[in-house]
Amino acid sequence: DMARFRICATRRSNDVAKKIRLQLSHFAVNAKYTDSSFIEQFRSELKEKEPFPHWQLCDFLHVEPAVLKRLNDELIKYKGWNRKENDLYSLYQTPDLKTVDGVEYPTIRAFREFLCNEMRAWLSYTSGIELLPEVDSTGSCYQNTDCLLPHSDQVENRRFAFVFYFTEEWLESYGGQTNIYNCDENCDPTTVFASLTHPRNSLLLFEVSEKSWHSVTEVVGEDHDPRLSINGWFHTTRPIQPRVRPPLIRPRHTPKEEVDLTAVLTDKLFGDNLKEDLKKAFNEDGQMLINLAFQESFSKKVLDELDSATWIEKGPVNKRWIAEFDVDGDGCQGAIADFVKALRSQTMMNFVEKMTGFEFKDPQNTIWAYRLTRGCYTVLGDEDAEQFVKDGPSVDYWFYFGKSQWEEDAGGVTVYIRKDQETPVLLCPPTINAMAVVYREKDVFPFVKYVNQLADEHPIYVFGLSVYGGIKPAKDDNEDGSGDAKVQQNGA
Template sequence: METTSSSPVKPRRKDKEEDGRAEQEDSSDQVGEPQRKLPRLSEAVESKEVLLNEKYQQPEITQWLQTAWTEERKTQDTKEGQTGAQVFSDPFQICLLPGMLEQGQSQALVAEIIQKVEWSRKQMDLYEFYQSTDLSNMPTCRLLTNFLQVLRKQVRPWLEKVTHLKLDYVSASCSMYTCGDYLLVHDDLLKDRQVAFIYYLSPWEGAEEWTESQGGCLEIFGSDDQCFPQFPVQRKIAPKDNQFAFFKVGSRSFHQVGEVTTFDYPRLTINGWFHGETNEAFVADSLRAFPRLNYLQPDSNNKPPLCLFLNNVYLKGATRRSIQKRIEENSEICLYEFFKREKFELARSQLLAESSTLKWRRQGPANAHNYEVLDLTTARGTILELLQLFRSHAMFDLLRDFTDLDLSGADADRPTCSVELQRWSHGNYTVLGDGLASEENTLDLVYYLNAAEGAAVITYLSPDAEMPTAKAPADVRRSDYDGEEEDDSVLLTITPVDNALNIVYRCEGTTKFTKYVSRNTPLEKGPVFVISCSYKE
């Protein structure tokens, strides 16, 4: 494919007029929608100020927590009898303080939140939820401002005693997760963050302490020798009204907020960080690289005749020239009914019938990927034939005709490809990271079997967009993909369509992610299967 340096080829942007209409709809929806998701309190508790539970101000409780937090006690979980405070040691230290404020305080805070807080919808690869501005920017919210002062003047010096860390200031905001919202695996490491905290607000009768089935748990991950988070989740902490949780931010402090699955109540918290000196773990973390795809040369031993597999229309010279022109202009195309219908049906039926007997492995690490990949050595039948076809010289020849890339012929140097068969179900995702950024120009192929709306949706982002790391849900991320900033980052979205081959030419630096599959996504027909390939000249 011929390109010019002044006009790099990349996927087409969304139609701006459509985006404009979408922005207007989003903005009008966000004005009242968050407040409608917050159930009213039966009795509004009057409170002039936020008061810290006196039990936690007792010297003996502080001493107990200091002891529980020391190195000698990190091998076991401990619980204090008077307050019910707990310190968990595995996989990293977390402290829970039930009843942090005096009785009735959380109800008063929620009443003020319902009446006065303005919410912003946050949507990106890593998260979907509502967030407020920082508590320091809420002069009309008297109790929330007072809560921030309690964090600054009482909790901060107290935490310094418990953790032996120098803490300079605190940042805090309100977060609301409604049904379907989530925050995926991250470690919170950024610059000067030292201690992360969550204060839970759930004063509604019958919902003071959530069950695991309602979702919204703080889910804690262990990590391997390279500080990569590992499946499965090791510990779950359910939302509990008036409970304060905190942990030391480090290279292994991987956690997520599990998807909220109840429509009855939102997961409401005040959360943030206590900041201090530059976090020493941050430097080591910056050297941690995600695993890369394995690229192989075309398989010379396999010579499948394309006419037995492909829809005949895609073998015609006129069609190939038309596809090449489209890709040169837009850098992407979707080829519907790509394989013969009988081949597609055989492959889909085989995957659904034999999915449990085929050998699948979960693709990690958890802060980058969560989906299943087929062990290609266990493939057979039509599935094996299709996978072999994507790596065959015949496919390299066809893609050369489609794109004018040097994937075969006299000008081809050492073309390579990566082929993967993925299985996508509820809770699966990929997030942005170094491993998903293209280091050079590549050609992506995406082919769906047993497609379902909302499952395995792929978003391509501009190479000009600031590259994020999975650190936090708020101030440090590249622009959320709502509002005007979407035009500057989102280049293309691929939605699942059965037996359609999506071809995307992406230039160096372009990145992508596959959107989290919510449990609200209907998968009655079973999981979605994706043949995902990348080709290099």
């Protein structure tokens, strides 16, 4: 955690700390980046560099090594770090450094002033682009399993993004590389153009555009200092015109046919008393997790078939990187086909009504099957959130198959969030041989959290069933449905 590397920094700097605080910190741009030949090259690359204008400038700062070390140590000891996690990233981050206490953190304050003055003036002259006085700057810290998924930085009037790196002796095996992406004719990211490892006192700089796709790969290991940087944006009056991308819409089906659900789900789910208990629990919490939900012989057959099935990686990487199985394709046969048929059946619809107590008018459902392995994820876009609102509320079922249970922090969790709220509404962890049930309100949106290195080598397979058209029964007590709830463990 943050305390661990603060202690390390204190040990490294205790002997000179008092003397250091009395010294002035001066930052300047290295002279090799101010001569006319570099400026001419920079302006040329700004017009034509592929896949978008970007530069990795080593030894960018002309600064005393002691000052650079002091800046690093102040960052490590900074008290304002906050944990940040959502569909796109997991890391520690500071508030904007314009709020930093210059008495307690004089070197950070001096660096912030350098960004707003000398650095901004250098970039404006070098690029030939007038920059606004506004400069955003925050500290970022990536530790074990932290990452930042592909994104373009296209927000408001950002023109140039910058990242200064301060961690020394950073090896490629530690992860944390910045990936720069090629993109297609729709400006969607495709393959990795370059994977950059950043030495101390290097600057990554790029022009923000609809093509400026980049990511930070997962940091690996705990036997090294964290990946520390100061990053932010310079702004212009140029308006941002983000490309509107279509949402992912899955085909809907009307429930039909009668099947024998007892061949699929465990017998204990069909007792009348238990159904009433489940309905009561679901209506109290809007969610539940039922362990050992399948017939053992059926679960084994499905798992064997899933292990040998054809899985196709789905992108683009700014929206998802996850392997899916085509439930409507020719390869859907055997026990998997029986399961899909059961989920789409009228019998399943009747089961849903009895378990939830909901009434359904003209019900429809969607099904998708995906495989959780290291490095997979989904990301929510504004267009996806809008589509969820249009779709209306749903009852979501998640069915999990696998050979071994993963560590709790391995990822693959289905996270339900509300727009513009950082705290999740619900966390639904992948629990093998279990069935999770969630009532999703129309303004609540799910995503699959990035699966990290802690995941087992054996994948977890997930079937998602969403049922639409339900009317939630009235409740006696008022509940706002919010909070950092976790799916209830139910031993049924």
